[in-house]
Amino acid sequence: MMLHRRRFLSTTLASSIAATLGAPAVVHAQGTLTPLKFTLDFRVTSQTSPFFLAQAKGYFKDEGLDVSIDVGAGSVASITRVASGAYDIGLGDISSLAEFHAQNADTPVQAIYQYYNRAPFVIIGRKDRGVTTDFQSLKGKKVAAAAVEATRRSWPMVARALKTQPELFSWVTTDFSARDNVVVRGDVDAATYFHDSAVSLFARVPAKELSVLEYNKAGLALYGNAVLAGKLLQEKPEVAKAFLRASNRALRETLANPEAAFAAIKAREAILNMEVERERWAITRLYLQTAESQAVGLGGVQGAVLAHQIEEVTAVFNLARKPAPERVFNPAFLPALAERKVVA
Template identity: 35%
Template sequence: MMSRRGLSGDGRNTLRAWLLRAGLGLAVLLPVQAALAQTPVRFSLDWRWEGPAAPFAVALDKGYFKAEGLDVTIDPAAGSREPISRVASGTYDVGFGDVNSLVRFRDENPGTDIKAVMVMYDRPPFAIIGRKSRGITSDVASLQGKKFGAPAADGAYAQWPIFKAVNKIDDSTMKFENVGFPVREPMLAQGEVDAVFGFSMSSYINLKARGVPQDDIVVLLMSDHGVDLYGNTIIVSPKFAAEKPEAVKGLLRAIMKGVQDTIKDPSSAVDAVIKRNDVAKKDVELERLKMVLDQNMLTPWVKANGVGGIDKARFEKALDQIGLTFTYKTKPKVEDVFSEQYLPAADQRKVN
């Protein structure tokens, strides 16, 4: 009962107990409400969980997506072009895919306004990977008369017409065999083909893992031979971007943090990948990741300007190169394909 000083001891204990129960309820309720407030995002990789996917795994494990109010689900894919069709169909909101394939897809599907919003690979990993013992050297002339494993869905093989045009190659003496991704490197390792098309970090590492001597492997990076294209980018569905622009900005901020952490500590970043791939080996995936960082991501331009953006003049040249072998219905402008409006501020995209 009440005393002159307020509540009695029993009353104070009862109130304290009630507040404790209420506080406990609130503590339980707030995380539930926070979870409900998370924006779901369906994200498609370009391939399996391997070393190059480390920035996305890091962003998941360190809670960078959740800190931006995003509940991100990331799924593997069967090649760098699949994320484009996934995003176009509405099955996925965001993808990690080849921007050059995106240019073609947009032209072949008028009215599809998927855009790239962040460049991850400033230089593409498109390559022709061969063996010295099969007559392949660093000279493109060595490709004449050879047999190639060329997966129809491969992003690197899609650039062959450009590579051929800028290097003035007559491929009438060459043989191109459409092979599945799983048998591409085994066929080269067994000598059934002389070279294959693929991403440098995938085919090179896979061949080494199959026992092909390192000094017998030749990697012809297309970007070293006149192919001035960009590589993989973050692409976003127009519906998702229009309805949730702040979610797109938050997603890119989180990815950027994942990239920066991966650069600082590649070994720990690969651990985040390994736990999502039961058959992956750390030494293999770490080497693969380091190749991507060195060859594709941390280019001189990126070191000077930061991750994610573009050199507009170079992008225009890339569109011209695509047009060498692809007849546009309507040639796009740079801003039709790439938007920088969702990128983090320039000082947040710097890398060492």
């Protein structure tokens, strides 16, 4: 009964927001919408606000979809959620997907839309502990990270690019929610983050006291979280295409003007601090709207870049087999290039 009540409230709220935001008046007969379960990589924040904009303005409904959006347990966990069939679509790390393919050759899970054109992976350290923007400054330091987390798992690839040892520093395993605390208290010297997730730390420690070490500047190009789907691609390919059309439409609008997307996430999570979320989105968009996405369109990838990333994953994790790039990322479901061009 509680679940039904939540769904009713969520649907009612979404409809109300849609009206407020000026969604097109599209009426579907009862029972004609295709239900679709979508898992985020983490909490509801401005990082994924375009999906909530698509929901609030009725873009999913325009495509004949009834999309439910659930919070995630990390960008790696989304892969297993989709692979298990618990979710139809998810947002997960593409390097981890390549590793999953190497270990599960028959998996139907593929990336179909590259959301983060560059992975927002960073290590943030305290300057008073000697951490600078040089990765070598981490030598002998303690770095906090969750046990299963994309930034941590990608570190060996960065170490390889830097021609240093992965054991440059020691890991301190902690929960996602505890990273800020252990950095602030000084229990560790640094911690891993998605760059845009670090705004919570920036709110507690002045930026001038922190050093941000960006994986993106270590000479290694890594794609980040992508939209993933599994059996849906074979069983209901048009549904996957419809989801991407609606999401892409909302992403383009959010990049042009994010205020409506901010209103959508605020309606979903009333406790959100919108000043923080605006700061977060300002960082997020740097990893979504890149020079490459200007060239290949939102959601697309360059074959050579993806192939190199898969080669790195295969080598660093000593995988028994190297998955083919076309098995990891399938562009067949993308909207037309003209629809994915970034609005300047």
